[in-house]
Amino acid sequence: MSADAAGPVRVVLADDQPLVRTALRMVMADTPDIEVVGEAGTGEEAVRLVAELAPDVVVMDIRMPGMDGIEATERIAATEAGTHVVVLTTFDDDDYVYGALRAGAAGFLVKDMALDDILAAVRVVASGDALIAPAVTRRLIREFAARPVASPSPPAPLAAITEREREVLVLVGGGLSNAEIAERLVISVATSKTYLTRLLAKLGARDRVQLVIMAYEAGLVSPGR
Numbered sequence: 365m366s367a368d369a370a371g372p373v374r375v376v377l378a379d380d381q382p383l384v385r386t387a388l389r390m391v392m393a394d395t396p397d398i399e400v401v402g403e404a405g406t407g408e409e410a411v412r413l414v415a416e417l418a419p420d421v422v423v424m425d426i427r428m429p430g431m432d433g434i435e436a437t438e439r440i441a442a443t444e445a446g447t448h449v450v451v452l453t454t455f456d457d458d459d460y461v462y463g464a465l466r467a468g469a470a471g472f473l474v475k476d477m478a479l480d481d482i483l484a485a486v487r488v489v490a491s492g493d494a495l496i497a498p499a500v501t502r503r504l505i506r507e508f509a510a511r512p513v514a515s516p517s518p519p520a521p522l523a524a525i526t527e528r529e530r531e532v533l534v535l536v537g538g539g540l541s542n543a544e545i546a547e548r549l550v551i552s553v554a555t556s557k558t559y560l561t562r563l564l565a566k567l568g569a570r571d572r573v574q575l576v577i578m579a580y581e582a583g584l585v586s587p588g589r
Contacts, residue, residue: 372396372399373421373486373487374401374419375392375401375419375420375421375422375423375486376403376404376413376414376422376423377400377402377403378403378407378413378423378424378436379404379405379424379428380405380406380425380427380428380429381425382405385403385405387479388400388423388482391479392483395483397487398487402417402419406429406430407428407430407431407432407435407436408430408431408436410422410433410440411431411436414445415443415445418446420447421448421449421490422440422449423473423482424437424469425451426452426453433464434451434463436449437449437451437468438468441467441469448470448492449468449469449470450469450470450471450473450485450486451469451471451472452473452475453472453473453474453475454474454476465573468570469573470489470573471489471573473485492571521566521568522567522584524566524567525562525563525566525567528549529562529563530584532545532549532556533575533579533584534579534584536579537575537576537578537579537584537585538585539576542556542557542560543556545559560575563575
């Protein structure tokens, strides 16, 4: 979505710290293509606002009283509102990030990111893509492999993908962007995007983040690879 195509990106801010919400709201108020349509201090409030307002994006804190951001994300992802969730985290929140992404978050942001980068991330996620804060992508991915999953999912159905698509999946699992994949495989960026689209369809993945998880759960990527 873009302001030119379909109006501003409609955002709900969910954070139990009023100062964080105020800072984000003030910045977004000066951004023509992003509009804050609601604020929540708890997960319950965030879920309710999504049901009432159907925003494009929820910027979701993880640690909140009562229903936390992970449960709220899971409930929002299970609805048909079409709302994308970006979770907010700090480095101390790594224990929660994997659960948040599995719950359906389209990505996560670090609270000390530059505000312009947060705005850019909101736009990316609103367009239907997924985003992980670049500064911690590879650190987070290493954490994926190190953390046990209570109820492991079966390996992804990789038999349907080609050898080239498998190569792309490994690189996605390694945290590479489309441009980096194109450079590594000596193909165009457009071609790398085409492979990504095919992988999403063949593996039934929701977004790029889910492909990262599938690559690890299928054993295609391991720490240090």
